[in-house]
Amino acid sequence: xxxxxxxxxxxxxxxxxxxxxxxxxxxxxxxxxxxxxxxxxxxxxxxxxxxxxxxxxxxxxxxxxxxxxxxxxxxxxxxxxxxxxxxxxxxxxxxxxxxxxxxxxxxxxxxxxxxxxxxxxxxxxxxxxxxxxxxxxxxxxxxxxxxxxxxxxxxxxxxxxxxxxxxxxxxxxxxxxxxxxxxxxxxxxxxxxxxxxxxxxxxxxxxxxxxxxxxxxxxxxxxxxxxxxxxxxxxxxxxxxxxxxxxxxxxxxxxxxxxxxxxxxxxxxxxxxxxxxxxxxxxxxxxxxxxxxxxx
Amino acid sequence: xxxxxxxxxxxxxxxxxxxxxxxxxxxxxxxxxxxxxxxxxxxxxxxxxxxxxxxxxxxxxxxxxxxxxxxxxxxxxxxxxxxxxxxxxxxxxxxxxxxxxxxxxxxxxxxxxxxxxxxxxxxxxxxxxxxxxxxxxxxxxxxxxxxxxxxxxxxxxxxxxxxxxxxxxxxxxxxxxxxxxxxxxxxxxxxxxxxxxxxxxxxxxxxxxxxxxxxxxxxxxxxxxxxxxxxxxxxxxxxxxxxxxxxxxxxxxxxxxxxxxxxxxxxxxxxxxxxxxxxxxxxxxxxxxxxxxxxxxxxxxxxxxxxxxxxxx
Numbered sequence: 001x002x003x004x005x006x007x008x009x010x011x012x013x014x015x016x017x018x019x020x021x022x023x024x025x026x027x028x029x030x031x032x033x034x035x036x037x038x039x040x041x042x043x044x045x046x047x048x049x050x051x052x053x054x055x056x057x058x059x060x061x062x063x064x065x066x067x068x069x070x071x072x073x074x075x076x077x078x079x080x081x082x083x084x085x086x087x088x089x090x091x092x093x094x095x096x097x098x099x100x101x102x103x104x105x106x107x108x109x110x111x112x113x114x115x116x117x118x119x120x121x122x123x124x125x126x127x128x129x130x131x132x133x134x135x136x137x138x139x140x141x142x143x144x145x146x147x148x149x150x151x152x153x154x155x156x157x158x159x160x161x162x163x164x165x166x167x168x169x170x171x172x173x174x175x176x177x178x179x180x181x182x183x184x185x186x187x188x189x190x191x192x193x194x195x196x197x198x199x200x201x202x203x204x205x206x207x208x209x210x211x212x213x214x215x216x217x218x219x220x221x222x223x224x225x226x227x228x229x230x231x232x233x234x235x236x237x238x239x240x241x242x243x244x245x246x247x248x249x250x251x252x253x254x255x256x257x258x259x260x261x262x263x264x265x266x267x268x269x270x271x272x273x274x275x276x277x278x279x280x281x282x283x284x285x286x287x288x289x290x291x292x293x294x295x296x
Numbered sequence: 297x298x299x300x301x302x303x304x305x306x307x308x309x310x311x312x313x314x315x316x317x318x319x320x321x322x323x324x325x326x327x328x329x330x331x332x333x334x335x336x337x338x339x340x341x342x343x344x345x346x347x348x349x350x351x352x353x354x355x356x357x358x359x360x361x362x363x364x365x366x367x368x369x370x371x372x373x374x375x376x377x378x379x380x381x382x383x384x385x386x387x388x389x390x391x392x393x394x395x396x397x398x399x400x401x402x403x404x405x406x407x408x409x410x411x412x413x414x415x416x417x418x419x420x421x422x423x424x425x426x427x428x429x430x431x432x433x434x435x436x437x438x439x440x441x442x443x444x445x446x447x448x449x450x451x452x453x454x455x456x457x458x459x460x461x462x463x464x465x466x467x468x469x470x471x472x473x474x475x476x477x478x479x480x481x482x483x484x485x486x487x488x489x490x491x492x493x494x495x496x497x498x499x500x501x502x503x504x505x506x507x508x509x510x511x512x513x514x515x516x517x518x519x520x521x522x523x524x525x526x527x528x529x530x531x532x533x534x535x536x537x538x539x540x541x542x543x544x545x546x547x548x549x550x551x552x553x554x555x556x557x558x559x560x561x562x563x564x565x566x567x568x569x570x571x572x573x574x575x576x577x578x579x580x581x582x583x584x585x586x587x588x589x590x591x592x593x594x595x596x597x598x599x600x601x602x603x604x605x606x607x608x609x
Contacts, residue, residue, distance in 0.1 A: 033385050084585035096331050097584045099388060100541055104580025107534050111573035223530055227396055230389045238384075265404045272393035279378035279390060 003137040005260045006253060011144045012213060013252020014151035018206035019225055020232035020244040021158065022199035028175040028239035029195040032098040036077055037203055038226020039109035042219060044070040044204025045211045046117055052125055059127045063150070063208045067201040073109075074200025078193055081105045106222070113219035121218040124211045147209045154202065155245050162241070171195060175239070224268060231271035235278050237285025247286060250274075306447045312559045313454035314516050319539035319551025320461045321508035326545040327474075328501040329481035334375065334391030335509045335536045337398040338368040340528035342510030343517040344408055347417045350518075352407070357418055361514040368510025369503045376502040381495050383484060387502070395533055403525045413524025420518045421446050454515070458552070461508065465548035477501055509536075531573065538576050541583050544590020553592055 019041055026034045044066040051062040081101040128142045162168040173181040174191045182188045210225065211217045232251055236243020255270045278285065318335065325332040346364035349355040355363070379390040402408045424446040468474035476497040479487040488494050517523045535558070543554025558576075562569040583590065 081581050097588050101581050101584035104577040107573050108577025227393055268400050269397045272397040275390050275393050283382050
């Protein structure tokens, strides 16, 4: 039972990690919380659903499609809601402005999805056989294997990309200080667009994965997932990539265990309980340095 | 006279005043430069507390409404204390989570009747009507029916509350706490260096906002006889936020103007009410891009004072 729940928790948690990575990347580079990330994630899920249902695409093609559409949505978001504010920066504009602006985008996208796709929950068509592998005390289904492989694969690639490639280095430099990176010849505007589209693309793929996990896609899934991503953002430490990956897994496992051993209707409250607990005990997050700049 | 006392107009007037109270609640938190996304949550705590106190414990409405505000304020300390010790956006995230959790809790508790919500909450209008008829005004006065009379009185009562809140906020900006709020909003580090206990004043502003939101929730429960978890979700929070964003959050008049405009808008533009949330989203983005200070700011006030030929002191 314990090991079984652990596998389920890790599967769920790996999708949370992907969503949280989106928040973290944007937080790290732009120093803002993108409140519309949950809705980008939801659009990704719908694009994947449509590609599988209406165009009979392979699920991996659907993920790619979802990633592309979400990335485009992210670029659009940056153009409309973030760039105008950045240009004004310094003229007494409060740090709340980008937050409020992305809240605007989030409710716009949510009600757009309600108009486009309807309010009802839509089921993901079955794409994988019901094969179940047994490893020791655990049973793991093919869908779970795919989700774990995709999520962990993406996280590994991202880590490597950030650590080893030139663009990755430029991104980390921009995260440390946009101005200094700009002086040193980094095209920071390009890096910012790249970051937002990368974060949104990851969110889109996470949308398809979550659609597969719960076999359900609905317009309101963005808000609850967005909240969980934010919880992980605080849990792992703001702008900390390792923290986001690990924090997502912690939240997923905690949620699955709370459902298995207690209150199933309060599973959505676990994320919030974690926020409050972490703010009391370790406000810089599990992996955050004291000055909240380390670990990138 | 009949046009003025049209129940539909009276109803809209009541809603405008309720929303204005909510606008003041978010204004107070914003006055320290903090964003609370949990006002709908505090509203629901107030609404459910007051409804349960009157329905199950037999409290009188007049006692239950302020009590509901105190309960909301007490809860706000639990959320606010850890979140407000930190700078930045922690309060926004923590309160956003809080709003969702409150909704989940009220959805699952037995005493709140779950998703069905509570109905048959004692209505202020009907209670007032009973009191009036016991005073011998059962048939109304001078062509005004009893129902109209009590609706008008309720509306005046709400206007009185809003006026009191505005007065308090205007006075606040001239006292120690108000000046501390303004200092923290302008520059938190500098304020701290000046010896202002930033956590204390941020918590105070947050608590006052929660108290007012709780009272507004309780009032709305006693005006609509029915409350359910859906009434207080994330959209409600965004709706409250947009009062302050559209009207402006530097002066207390801003959120009140915002509440006035945005409550009237869906009524005037019936066709637009389908796309209300989309319009709200667009307003938030556009305001932040073009006029982040909102419609009313200190400059606007000074400009009009100049136009009207009054000297700025």
